[in-house]
Amino acid sequence: MKELFEPLPVGKLELPNRLVMAPMTRSRAFEDGEVTGLTAEYYAQRATAGLIISEGTQPSVRGQGYVWTPGLHSGGQVEAWRAVTGAVHAAGGRIFAQLMHTGRVGHPVLYPDGAPPLGPSAIASGEQLFTPEGMLDHPEPREMTTDDIAQAVREFADAARNAMDAGFDGVELHGANGYLIHQFLGDGSNTRTDGYGGTVQNRIRFAVEVTQAVAEAIGPEHVGLRVSPGNNANGVTESDTPALYTALVAALAPLGIAYLHVMETGLRDLTRTLRAAWPGTLILNPHPTPDTDQATPEHGAEALREGxxxxxxxxRLWLANPDLPERIRAGGPYNEADPASFYGGDHRGYTDYPALTA
Structure with missing residues (x-):
């Protein structure tokens, strides 16, 4: 699988290999959204990745959708992240911050003013929020006004500036998995009748405006976007997936961003279409068939060979194997990830997965 170990330029970075650590929520930040010393250790352990993409990080107070997730909208949060980026860089790594506004996937208990979450339309996700006191139904969100939309665009741009100030090498915008950008894309979650809803061109508008604003704020070479075509996570549905993402890619291509990150959901033919249409770097989380449970090194090498x-x-491979490149070169074995410790907790299931040489 030598394809996985060839260098690759991405934006202004030179990746030493093509193994990217995908963003994974771990819910181990303080309640004020500041990351901890354990977070710095966790990411530094995985600095042999070609690129690390951080866990989803809220760009604003109203952008939070889960307990104990980090932010990039306060001075304390920026300062806390500096310890993380410093540790990763000292270990020879590269790291982008994923900016994740969860939109309707939120709850009043997360916000100091107790107001409802925001969404493109007043349609609840149908999902629930975990809290230490029990599960809570996501409420119906407040439909965003055009002023709310403009504010959210500004919040993404401000958080991107904060990320660069915190020492990140760039940012990835989370346009996947049923969060705010994806909510605007899907016609099941976006039933607006203004310029942000209805047609494909209107529904991609928010994603394009956010990407453009962030690219203008920190430079397009520091910006990536993650999408998950056909993914029904958090209740988002798309009736026109191929047309939707073909139009989105066409609108984003002139911006010259560092990469497009595609999380496959078994739609391999659509991946081929997007690859042909996208002129820049494409990072793929490979799930070639609908029944592919987890992406494997073999899936990755196959995707690279096919172009x-x-x-x-x-x-999960990175979560449980901090020395993943070494293990791939050796043909394994691989540590198994423990789902019981994915979210919340201490160092167990976070920084205590052993390396081959341990």
């Missing part, structure tokens, strides 16, 4: 991607991302 479907320039780099490949993995999640």
């Amino acid at each position: 479907l991607a320039d780099a490949v991302s993995f999640a």
